[in-house]
Structures are given as C-alpha cells and as structure tokens.
Amino acid sequence: xxxxxxxxxxxxxxxxxxxxxxxxxxxxxxxxxxxxxxxxxxxxxxxxxxxxxxxxxxxxxxxxxxxxxxxxxxxxxxxxxxxxxxxxxxxxxxxxxxxxxxxxxxxxxxxxxxxxxxxxxxxxxxxxxxxxxxxxxxxxxxxxxxxxxxxxxxxxxxxxxxxxxxxxxxxxxxxxxxxxxxxxxxxxxxxxxxxxxxxxxxxxxxxxxxxxxxxxxxxxxxxxxxxxxxxxxxxxxxxxxxxxxxxxxxxxxxxxxxxxxxxxxxxxxxxxxxxxxxxxxxxxxxxxxxxxxxxxxxxxxxxxxxxxxxxxxxxxxxxxxxxxxxxxxxxxxxxxxxxxxxxxxxxxxxxxxxxxxxxxxxxxxxxxxxxxxxxxxxxxxxxxxxxxxxxxxxxxxxxxxxxxxxxxxxxxxxxxxxxxxxxxxxxxxxxxxxxxxxxxxxxxxx
Numbered sequence: 001x002x003x004x005x006x007x008x009x010x011x012x013x014x015x016x017x018x019x020x021x022x023x024x025x026x027x028x029x030x031x032x033x034x035x036x037x038x039x040x041x042x043x044x045x046x047x048x049x050x051x052x053x054x055x056x057x058x059x060x061x062x063x064x065x066x067x068x069x070x071x072x073x074x075x076x077x078x079x080x081x082x083x084x085x086x087x088x089x090x091x092x093x094x095x096x097x098x099x100x101x102x103x104x105x106x107x108x109x110x111x112x113x114x115x116x117x118x119x120x121x122x123x124x125x126x127x128x129x130x131x132x133x134x135x136x137x138x139x140x141x142x143x144x145x146x147x148x149x150x151x152x153x154x155x156x157x158x159x160x161x162x163x164x165x166x167x168x169x170x171x172x173x174x175x176x177x178x179x180x181x182x183x184x185x186x187x188x189x190x191x192x193x194x195x196x197x198x199x200x201x202x203x204x205x206x207x208x209x210x211x212x213x214x215x216x217x218x219x220x221x222x223x224x225x226x227x228x229x230x231x232x233x234x235x236x237x238x239x240x241x242x243x244x245x246x247x248x249x250x251x252x253x254x255x256x257x258x259x260x261x262x263x264x265x266x267x268x269x270x271x272x273x274x275x276x277x278x279x280x281x282x283x284x285x286x287x288x289x290x291x292x293x294x295x296x297x298x299x300x301x302x303x304x305x306x307x308x309x310x311x312x313x314x315x316x317x318x319x320x321x322x323x324x325x326x327x328x329x330x331x332x333x334x335x336x337x338x339x340x341x342x343x344x345x346x347x348x349x350x351x352x353x354x355x356x357x358x359x360x361x362x363x364x365x366x367x368x369x370x371x372x373x374x375x376x377x378x379x380x381x382x383x384x385x386x387x388x389x390x391x392x393x394x395x396x397x398x399x400x401x402x403x404x405x406x407x408x409x410x411x412x413x414x415x416x417x418x419x420x421x422x423x424x425x426x427x428x429x430x431x432x433x434x435x436x437x438x439x440x441x442x443x444x445x446x
Contacts, residue, residue, distance in 0.1 A: 038089040039066060040128040044101035045080040050137045051112030052103060058114045060091045068114060085114065096123040103137040312421035320423050325379060331438040336367040340431035356404050364405060371437050380420045382406045383434040387427045399424035405433050
C-alpha cells in the first residue's frame with residue numbers, strides 16, 4: 001500500500017471515530033436532558049414567574065421530570081402568565097388534577113425551577129394539555145412590606161386607643177365631679193332636716209317635762225281628767241311629729257349612703273367606666289406583647305437592637321452588678337437613696353408584709369421630681385435592699401420593696417413599663433430602695 005493510501009485510510013478512521021464519539025455524546029446529552037423520552041404536556045398559571053424561563057427545569061416531588069417549553073405573556077395586567085410544561089411519561093401517574101405547581105429555589109443561592117407536587121390518591125391523573133393549580137411564589141420583599149403595613153396599623157390603633165382612654169378618663173372625672181356636686185347639694189337639705197327634727201324633738205321633750213312638773217296652765221289643771229286627756233293627746237302628737245322627723249332624716253341618710261356605696265347609681269356608672277379602662281389596658285398589653293415579640297423576631301431584631309431596645313426583665317442581679325446597663329460608657333447612673341423606715345409600714349394583709357406609707361409616697365415623689373423630665377426617654381431602675389433574715393428572705397424582701405415603688409411610679413407618673421425596672425439587691429446596702437436613672441450621654445431619636 002502506498003503512503004498516500006495509508007494516509008487516506010488514517011484520515012477516514014479518525015473521521016469515523018470522531019463521528020462515533022459525537023454520536024455517543026449526543027445520545028448521552030439527549031438522555032440527560034430527556035430529549036428522547038416520551039413526554040406529555042400540561043399547563044399552569046402564575047401572577048409572577050420569578051426566575052422562570054423557557055428551558056427551566058421541572059421537578060416532580062424533587063425528581064427531575066422535564067422542562068418548561070414556553071411561557072405566554074398575559075394580555076392584561078390582571079391576567080396570568082401561562083406556563084407550558086413538558087414532563088416525562090414515566091412520572092405521569094404522580095401528576096394528578098390536584099397537584100400543585102410552585103416556583104422553588106435550588107439551595108440557598110441557586111437558580112429557580114418549577115416544582116410539581118404529587119396529588120392525592122383519590123384524584124385522577126392530570127390529562128395531557130390540562131391545567132393544574134399553582135401557588136404564587138413567596139418573596140421576602142412582600143413580607144417586609146406586610147410587616148411595615150402591620151407596624152403602621154399597630155401605631156394607628158394605639159393612637160386611637162389613647163384618644164379613647166383619654167375620653168374615658170375625662171368622663172370619669174366629669175362623673176366624679178357630678179357625684180361630689182350632688183352630694184354637696186343634698187347635704188345642705190339633710191342638715192336642714194336634721195336641725196328641724198332636733199328642734200321638734202326638743203320642743204316635745206320640753207312640753208312633756210312641763211306637764212310632768214305641773215308648770216303652766218296644763219300642769220296646774222292636771223288633776224282635771226278632761227284637761228289631762230287633752231294634754232296627753234298633745235304630748236302624743238308631739239312625739240309622733242318627732243318620730244316622723246327622725247324617719248325623714250334616716251331616709252335622707254340612706255340616700256346619701258346609697259350614692260356613695262358600691263350599689264349606687266353613680267358608682268355603677270363609675271364601675272362601667274372602670275371596666276372600660278381595664279379592657280383598654282389589656283388591649284395595650286397585647287399590642288405591647290406583639291411589639292415585644294416583633295423585637296425578638298430574627299428578621300427585624302437587628303433593626304431594634306441598633307435603635308437601643310432591650311428587655312430589662314432579662315437582666316439578672318449579677319449582670320446588673322457587673323454594669324450591664326453602663327458597659328462601654330453607653331449610660332451613666334444617677335442614684336437617689338431612700339431608707340426603709342421613711343418609706344414602708346406594716347401591711348395588715350399578712351405578717352412580715354410591707355406597704356408604701358403615705359409619707360413614703362411623698363418622699364418618693366420628691367425624689368423623682370429631680371429627674372422627672374428625663375424619665376420618658378431614660379431607663380429607671382428601682383433597686384431594693386434588705387439586710388434582715390437569711391439570704392433568701394433578704395432577696396424576697398428587697399424584691400417586694402422594689403416592686404412596690406416601681407408599681408407606684410408607673411401608676412402615678414405614667415412611666416413606660418419597658419423602661420422602668422426593679423432589681424432585688426438584697427444586702428448590698430442599708431434597708432431601703434434606690435432610684436437609679438441611667439442617662440444616655442448621646443441620646444438617640446427613637
């Protein structure tokens with residue numbers, strides 16, 4: 001064989017080998033892409049086709065099943081994108097008329113694909129060219145928008161409730177003022193009736209005494225039976241008049257007591273308004289709870305943390321002693337100390353219990369007055385101290401003292417419970433409490 005013939009034969013073998021490799025590769029790729037598998041076509045529709053395009057992968061229960069052949073754009077803004085899907089016939093028994101089409105993501109940062117769930121056993125297989133239902137894709141932007149709308153609604157509701165509470169307070173004040181006015185008006189009449197009854201009683205007593213002593217014409221002629229009977233009738237009539245007067249005074253007294261009692265009409269109106277106030281406080285707590293839960297939600301807790309929000313209830317006495325509220329110079333503490341003897345008195349409700357005395361309330365008011373203007377935006381901690389008894393008794397007593405003063409301050413001055421805390425510090429100092437205000441040297445706008 002000549003060299004030329006050998007070269008031609010070599011080229012022919014190389015070309016044939018290349019064609020064979022190309023054919024094998026083509027079949028392998030086609031098999032991987034299910035190009036040669038028998039398929040059926042179904043449709044689904046979406047308002048949004050986030051990340052989908054012709055050629056995107058289709059999976060049935062996670063198994064690769066085909067691809068998207070075509071996406072038809074809606075003719076109107078209110079319409080939906082119509083997605084044409086090709087699925088291998090082998091998985092047709094899993095695709096039922098109630099199968100749900102969804103847009104899924106490959107891993108955390110992968111591309112999107114169309115997922116088709118397996119339907120129920122009772123539903124028939126989805127016919128070719130039919131349309132199966134779909135579920136719109138979830139987007140984090142929609143969630144954030146919903147959260148923003150929710151916060152706006154919560155703020156609006158709180159503002160509206162504040163107006164309702166203020167109107168209720170004004171109504172209660174007006175009712176109380178009306179009650180006082182009514183009592184003042186009736187009191188004058190009652191006093192007048194009492195004075196009149198007293199005079200009638202005295203007059204009757206003097207008449208009877210005069211008759212018994214034989215004074216005057218009636219007394220001198222008392223031995224005359226006729227005159228005696230007439231005098232006795234006069235005395236009896238005087239006693240009856242005095243009894244009627246006492247009855248009128250007693251009825252007036254009961255009327256006043258009814259107005260002041262728990263069953264009085266005025267008290268009933270006040271009780272209804274009090275119930276309304278209690279319901280308003282419960283609703284605010286719900287919203288507060290919702291807002292507190294929102295602060296701890298993993299999606300937005302960083303936002304609240306940057307704005308300086310924290311929970312005082314999460315700070316233990318040990319963390320507080322280590323300066324949990326003053327770390328890094330973020331805040332500085334200003335304290336006013338008040339001794340237990342001037343604040344508390346024994347509570348009749350039980351042994352070893354204390355209550356805030358009237359003089360103690362005056363002392364607390366005077367202490368708070370020095371920094372009351374800062375409290376709406378600053379943290380106030382009521383520190384409780386107790387040195388008597390065992391360690392557990394010291395802790396419990398100091399805790400009760402701190403809570404007594406904290407609850408009084410919140411009720412008296414309307415302080416924010418989220419920024420007003422109590423801290424039982426047992427025997428760290430003399431018996432009493434300390435009002436600690438943690439000032440922010442660089443206050444933030446919240």
